[in-house]
Amino acid sequence: MPRPAWIALVAVVAAGLVLTLAWMATDRRGFTQRLDTDTTVVIPAGREVCRRSVKPEEAGVNGLRFQIDTAGRPGPPLALVVFLRHSRRAIVARGRIRGGYRTGLAEGPIRGSATGARALSVCLHNLGRNAITIAPPAGRPSRRQVVATGGTGFREISLALVRKPNPTLLSLMPTALRRAELFRPGWVHTWAYWVLAVALLIAVPGLLARALAGAEREDAGGGA
Amino acid sequence: MSVAWALFVPPWQSPDETQHFAYLQSLAERFELPGQAGRPRYSSEHRLADRLSKTGHEARLPGAEWSVRAFQEWKREDAAFVPADRRNGGGRNPASANPPLYYLWESIPYQLAGGDIFNRLYVGRLWSAVWLLVGTLATWLLAGEVFGRVRSLQLGAAAFVGFQPMVTFISASINPDSQLIALWTLALWLGARLIRRGLTLPGAVAFMGVVGLGVLTKATSYALLPAALCVLALGVWRLRRTASLRSATALAVAAVLAFAVPAGAWVITARALHRPAVNQVLGGKAGAHKPPFNPRGFASYVRQFYLPLPGLGRNIYPTTVPLYSVWFKGAWGTFGWRQLQLPPGVFFVLLAGCLVTLAGAALAFVRHTVRRDWALWAFFAIALVTLVALLHVTEYRVVFLARERGPFTQGRYLLPLVSLGGLAVSAALSVLSGRQRLYALGGLLGGLVVLQVVCFVTLARWFYA
Numbered sequence: 262m263p264r265p266a267w268i269a270l271v272a273v274v275a276a277g278l279v280l281t282l283a284w285m286a287t288d289r290r291g292f293t294q295r296l297d298t299d300t301t302v303v304i305p306a307g308r309e310v311c312r313r314s315v316k317p318e319e320a321g322v323n324g325l326r327f328q329i330d331t332a333g334r335p336g337p338p339l340a341l342v343v344f345l346r347h348s349r350r351a352i353v354a355r356g357r358i359r360g361g362y363r364t365g366l367a368e369g370p371i372r373g374s375a376t377g378a379r380a381l382s383v384c385l386h387n388l389g390r391n392a393i394t395i396a397p398p399a400g401r402p403s404r405r406q407v408v409a410t411g412g413t414g415f416r417e418i419s420l421a422l423v424r425k426p427n428p429t430l431l432s433l434m435p436t437a438l439r440r441a442e443l444f445r446p447g448w449v450h451t452w453a454y455w456v457l458a459v460a461l462l463i464a465v466p467g468l469l470a471r472a473l474a475g476a477e478r479e480d481a482g483g484g485a
Numbered sequence: 486m487s488v489a490w491a492l493f494v495p496p497w498q499s500p501d502e503t504q505h506f507a508y509l510q511s512l513a514e515r516f517e518l519p520g521q522a523g524r525p526r527y528s529s530e531h532r533l534a535d536r537l538s539k540t541g542h543e544a545r546l547p548g549a550e551w552s553v554r555a556f557q558e559w560k561r562e563d564a565a566f567v568p569a570d571r572r573n574g575g576g577r578n579p580a581s582a583n584p585p586l587y588y589l590w591e592s593i594p595y596q597l598a599g600g601d602i603f604n605r606l607y608v609g610r611l612w613s614a615v616w617l618l619v620g621t622l623a624t625w626l627l628a629g630e631v632f633g634r635v636r637s638l639q640l641g642a643a644a645f646v647g648f649q650p651m652v653t654f655i656s657a658s659i660n661p662d663s664q665l666i667a668l669w670t671l672a673l674w675l676g677a678r679l680i681r682r683g684l685t686l687p688g689a690v691a692f693m694g695v696v697g698l699g700v701l702t703k704a705t706s707y708a709l710l711p712a713a714l715c716v717l718a719l720g721v722w723r724l725r726r727t728a729s730l731r732s733a734t735a736l737a738v739a740a741v742l743a744f745a746v747p748a749g750a751w752v753i754t755a756r757a758l759h760r761p762a763v764n765q766v767l768g769g770k771a772g773a774h775k776p777p778f779n780p781r782g783f784a785s786y787v788r789q790f791y792l793p794l795p796g797l798g799r800n801i802y803p804t805t806v807p808l809y810s811v812w813f814k815g816a817w818g819t820f821g822w823r824q825l826q827l828p829p830g831v832f833f834v835l836l837a838g839c840l841v842t843l844a845g846a847a848l849a850f851v852r853h854t855v856r857r858d859w860a861l862w863a864f865f866a867i868a869l870v871t872l873v874a875l876l877h878v879t880e881y882r883v884v885f886l887a888r889e890r891g892p893f894t895q896g897r898y899l900l901p902l903v904s905l906g907g908l909a910v911s912a913a914l915s916v917l918s919g920r921q922r923l924y925a926l927g928g929l930l931g932g933l934v935v936l937q938v939v940c941f942v943t944l945a946r947w948f949y950a
Contacts, residue, residue: 266923273931281938284828290950320548320947345543353539374555376548377539430942430950437949440549443556444496444538446604457489461937465486469644469930476636477923 266477267470274466282431291427292319293326298417301403304385305392306337308409311384312418313347322375324423325356325383326368330394336362337389341369345378347415353377360389368423375422383420395419486648486937487614490657493941495540495549495948496606498821499658500897503542504580505588506606506659507531511575512588513595519574520581520760528574530566534559534602540948545824549948563601571602582761584751586701587661609659616667617656621647623667624904627674628911630681631861641914641926642907646670648933649906650818650827650940651897661703662900668699669901672709673868676716680861684720684733689740693717697747704763705901708875712867713744719860775887783881790877807894809836815896818940825947831939838932845913854915865905872902 294317304310325341338360345351354373375381387393395418397403407416438454497503507527511519514528527535535541537559539550550556591609598608621643628642629635646652656663675692682688696713699706717740724733755762786801790811793802805811817835818827826832849855880893910929914922 266920266927269924269927270931270934273928274934277931277935278938281935281942285942288946290946317546317548320546320950374539374548374550374552376546377541377544377550379543379545381546430946433950434945437945440551440949441493441495441945443550443553444534444540444559444603445492446600446607448604449492449607453492454489457492458941461486461489461934461941465937466931466934469934470927472640473637473923473927473930476640476926479636 265474267473270466270470270473274462278462285431285434286429288430289427290319290321290430290433291424292422293424294318294322294422295398296420296422297398297401298419299397299401299404300417300419301397301406302395302416302418303392303406303408304387304395305409306387306390309384309386310395310409310414310416310418311342311382312420313380313382313415315343315381315383315420315422316379317375317381317422319424320376321424322354322371322422324368324370324425325385326366326421326423327358327385328365328396328398328419329362329367330364330396331362331391332394333364334391336360336364336367336393337387337391339367339369339393340384340386340388341371342384342386343371343373343375344382344384346380347382351378353381382415385418385420486653487617487657488611489941490653491607491610491614493944494610494654494658494821496538496603497535497541498544498549498948499654499660500821500895501542501580502659503527503531503535504578505661506609507574507578508580508583509588509591509595509609509659510571512585513592514572515575517575518581518585518758518760520577521575522577524576525574526576526578528572529570530563530602531571531574533562533566537562547824547947551949582763583661583703584701584755584762586698586747587664587703590664591659606659610657613659613663614657616663617647617653620652620656620667620670620904623670623674624907627670627677627904628908630674630677631908632855632911632915635915637922637926638911638914641929642904642911644930644933645907645910646903648930648937649900649903650936651816651820652900652903653937654820654940655897655900662897664702665699665705666900666903668695668702668706669709669868670904671695672699672713673865673902673904676713676864677861679716679720680858680864684717684724684736686736686739689717689720689736690743692743693740694743694747697744700744700748701751705872705875705898707763708872709868709901710744711871712864715867716864717741778882778886782885783878786881786885787877811892811894812896812899813839816899817896818943819896820940820944821947825943827939827943831936835936842909842913845916846909849912849916852916855912865908869902869905872899 296315302310329336339358341356341358342352343354345353354371354375356369356371358367358369397419409416438451441454442449442451508519510528510531511517537550537555591612594608594612595605598605624646625639625643628639632638652666656666672692672695675688675695679688679692693713696706696709699709717737721733721737752762789801790807793806813836814826814832817832819825850857876894876898883889883893884891914925917925
């Protein structure tokens, strides 16, 4: 007796789900996105420098990292500001790098949502009494040096967008569904997405299998 | 599945949804078409929701607003709004030249749902998704008309449309393309029916009426008119043996009127309101110096679109093959704004599947498992060629003559013809016999379910994880 056609459907769904789960289990969401330049930027005390057209490639940026030369002194505290496009009125995230670091990589967390535009601007405000130098990353020669003057200036500073820790996509799914509850009607809750997921994975294939069986029966009963 | 798409996609993150919602709000709140000079494009309520959700018309970067605090802030500020804050939009926006039919349809849930802006937006999406059911059913009927009463082939065609990711995505959005896809599919079915069964008064009026409603939904539907008129002319020609000239003429006039009444009503209304009846290609950067249409320039652009090969002269697509990157990827899985796409590996699997399907459909013609009704296939071909030509002419005018903006054409603009993809699937299945066909169909249905799952994971990854 031939096997019913819905077995092919179930087999493909099962194989596809296994592959999808494998993808989700190996897809790590932490990242470091380097935005390197060959410009060295000196930021005197009290000055601020920004970089425009920053485009994160992934969601969830929660830190900024810079290659900083403190000229042998303890590094000053730095304020970090992220805003939409070039408008300071649309700040979406803020952060801070504590003082006392040494020449090398300095990293600070940012709080907020670094998203919501076609591009962002990232600013670094020197809150201390000593100048610092934002250098290209180690191994990349500096071809140009500029000194930040005046108020906020846009310069080609080297920086890295960071997301930590490094969870898998699969482990983040409950969180993702919770996030998808925001900016929705009051009747949309996280459980609704779980119900829909079950429907997609079980009810939809079930209904398709039934339709397939029906088509099989009708075609056998006189169709072409 | 439509419910899942409607709810899971962040607000405004389907193409141009911000503008379409602004149109809807203007119509539903003020019963006025948008596009009035001096008024803000969006209402205060809309601007607040757009700004705090961080998924509005400017939002092209990955991620949505994840902060509960931002959501609470929106709730607090929104609660302070008065009804006038919903009514102070209605200014010019790119969607304002669209005809109003779809937005009138969407006004029903907008008025009934009430509540905050997200309630009205998401209920509107669910309401819009009804068109997916219409389109799927129409494809099932179309396949029945083309292949006869063969349920497995009808199921294959309908499932292809009902599960095609871009169709489900667009249908579950505030977007007139939702209605457009369904109306085009209905028109293809009704047209096929007239070719197969002969011209009748109710059939012809329904067919041309649907084409007219399509024009009242989006001006793109004018591309369906040449194919529709060919069907009508063929039907009248065939009637000469069985009916008098007078009755055939009366039937044709009634059919044309069924188209002209809705389409003409909109043209007259638009003229009376001093607004364009179709989307206009404005001056763009070229301003008043916009050069006239140049056939040689257009031919060169089309050649470069389909043959962007080095050594063939100036190339405007140096790094992509538009046939793949624009038409194929755009029609299968470019969600939201252009950046969010399915993983590259999935596109390759889909491409392989499509090539196999096309080869199977060609084989079906060779083996006569599909009837060679040339009138029918000519009808489909005219619709396809006219739509593609219209899109290319528009892109050429927008990008190269008016220099309004970057690439205009997107794969999703081909979705009104998605049912022809369903027919190709059915034709390929028809090559297989009995159990082989059913196993292949089972595999296809399973693959479509998996594709939907992959789409949701892609969305989750981009916006929420």
